[in-house]
Amino acid sequence: MNPVVLHEEQIRNLAGMSPQAMQTVAEGFIRLSAGDVNLPPVLRIDFPQVQGEVDVKTAVVQGWDSFAIKVASGFFQNNTLGLPTGNGLMLVLSAVTGKPQAILLDNGYLTDLRTGLAGALAAQVLAPQHPVVGVIGSGTQARFQIRALNLVRSFNELHIYGIDPQSVNTYAQEMTKELDIPVIVHENPRSLVEQCTLVITTTPSHIPYLKADWLHPGLHITSMGADAPHKQELDAEVFRGMDIIVCDARQQCAQLGELHHALHEGILPDLSQVWELGELLAGTQPGRMSEEQITLCELTGLGVQDTAIARYVLHQSRL
């Protein structure tokens, strides 16, 4: 029997922003933090002549009868050809027989979805109960983070900041229409951070723009822009001001993202006081304990999220 082939539109109809999809991703984080996940190193291929890169990620969870192999590409000259820079697909294989079960031609949608859902999970355990919500960045994740946040928090206004006025304007219009709440556009990231209690950073910045003296009691930051060693959104000094620091996987965050910069600069001596999201979701570490705490969750993106969301799509397709 040949594997099922699902196209993007079918996949979008099967898996959206739902509590069930979120729960599947939560289980992936919990199993990872429990030590039940084989997360092999990423296979990476570079195409320097066209500023291209292809990553192959996978993760196998003990006891799960299938797993995903995700191929994701970024070719940064594609926009000059009028094409999207990102592409991708997922394969689902049986973990019992090796047989290919499904090919998910999602064009990267499931990565967007599972990344948004991870943000919601971080908010669930770390954000204030009634947050004032702000987003820095105006790309795809600026949208998915807010859609996912709706699953775990209610909020009646949205603060946004971004460096490209046109892109920010489009984002503001979309969110106003989608959420039916006021969207406040900020002139600078400082005023946004100072006025909000849940800040989501989703930019591809290489320059740490978010400063430590903007922090205030009751603030939670979810930072997800820095998915490579050279990317950084938060000044490493930000880590000094945190009551709780959480990441998706200590092993990966020691190699890339905000935490690896904080380690490198000596702001953090090691990751022994950094918890994993899966530990908070399992209850083996506490999340936010008071409205006054300042908290941070860094998300770099894990193969186990891909395996979880791909399995969810297949499960839905069989209902």
Add this chain to the structure above:
Amino acid sequence: MNPVVLHEEQIRNLAGMSPQAMQTVAEGFIRLSAGDVNLPPVLRIDFPQVQGEVDVKTAVVQGWDSFAIKVASGFFQNNTLGLPTGNGLMLVLSAVTGKPQAILLDNGYLTDLRTGLAGALAAQVLAPQHPVVGVIGSGTQARFQIRALNLVRSFNELHIYGIDPQSVNTYAQEMTKELDIPVIVHENPRSLVEQCTLVITTTPSHIPYLKADWLHPGLHITSMGADAPHKQELDAEVFRGMDIIVCDARQQCAQLGELHHALHEGILPDLSQVWELGELLAGTQPGRMSEEQITLCELTGLGVQDTAIARYVLHQSRL
């Protein structure tokens, strides 16, 4: 536009044992030996509880506008479930934009084909002009090697040896019918090697059964069973008796297969006198120079063969 999905039967119709397919694989070897191929390390996932393994291989050739990512699995308890142990598929992506172009659901057929074609290329440059042909082993490659050999040498009898009488019998019947020549079944590998001048070894043996004192002037051996560090068909002493030693990729053969055993046992001091098949095919190193030479080619299987054959399939599908 979604990628093309081709199924095994379509793929078999598009790509078979042809001089054109062989030439495509030859170009892959030549470009590799010229230093024009990016061959990242294999991504490997183990499933110890069910004796399973999944390998992801890829290779990018400079100037080729697409490349393959191959997923191949071996789950060695599958036969107890009545399923084949091997599975696989190939993805073809644009090397210019990263866009997935095709999904080849070949169930491992293209791996069999490109492995057979590599054997024919080895015979083309190293086998005697009028060989007496022998095959040790009676599995899939015992068939593909002989079918491919037909492209480059004519022979009027086939000698075979294998350890499973039933499997040898089936193989003998198939080859008699397919080639319409006498098939001689040997009682032991020694008599086969002594009577043949082109010997192909295709067993998964962990025990080096082929001995140095069986060698004789004019013999060529193509050895392809040892595709993992623990596998070995040739006693390492065999390497002492060779006039020409060739492999598919020195880098890979230093890590696994016959050559790595010969290095480990000190029979070969290093690989400086071992040529690559691509060097012979390009003419930068000579192949067989007399009917008396004793020669060896070891083939461990390369991602660049996968990229070459996958591109060939796509090319044929567009004709």
